[in-house]
Amino acid sequence: DSGVTQTPKHLITATGQRVTLRCSPRSGDLSVYWYQQSLDQGLQFLIQYYNGEERAKGNILERFSAQQFPDLHSELNLSSLELGDSALYFCASSVGAARRQETQYFGPGTRLLVL
Amino acid sequence: GIQVEQSPPDLILQEGANSTLRCNFSDSVNNLQWFHQNPWGQLINLFYIPSGTKQNGRLSATTVATERYSLLYISSSQTTDSGVYFCAVEHPNSGYALNFGKGTSLLVTP
Secondary structure (H helix, E strand, O other): OOOOEEEOOEEEEOOOOOEEEEEEOOOOOOEEEEEEEEOOOEEEEEEEEEOOEEEEEOOOOOOEEEEEOOOOOEEEEEOOOOHHHOEEEEEEEEOOOOOOOOOOEEOOOEEEEEO | OOOEEEEOOEEEEEOOOOEEEEEEEOOOOOEEEEEEEOOOOOEEEEEEOOOEEEEEOOEEEEEEHHHOEEEEEEOOOOHHHOEEEEEEEEOOOOOOOOEEOOOEEEEEEO
């Protein structure tokens, strides 16, 4: 158990809908990362938050957004869903101190299926 | 962006055999991690190893940063070692994001 929790574990929805994925980082970690794993794109970085502020952005679609709340949990919002958004979405966390080499710990993932 | 290449893409071993998985990367990195994705999809940290050698039980890893590669050794493999092994690197110009290779899919048979 990495200490990172994600809910829900599975999500089935229809095209055009909006969903919210939730992540709680390990105790004491200030950084949260979101990654998407799909069959055709592999594991890709989406976005990172550090202590409530966006720090880095990767291949995140405009239909997707995220935020990190004062209690450090994070939510990833996916809207106008398309079939191709079906994937495993991971949240990871790390201590997040500036420019320190550190390990990212991954949660169990949320498996999203868009029908 | 940085390229991360893993080899071999697929590997089938008999229980008890040893194996070496390789990760090549195209530029200098701040961070390198090895993960095991089990059949249930969970990503498990194996090593944080931007340079040097580490060992953890039957697994060990070596990263030669100057030559831009890392190796993961699995000795006396067990069926529970089956799954996909990923190498991921953090490039100085990509913030803190991990860039993943495509993985090595390992099947250990009884």
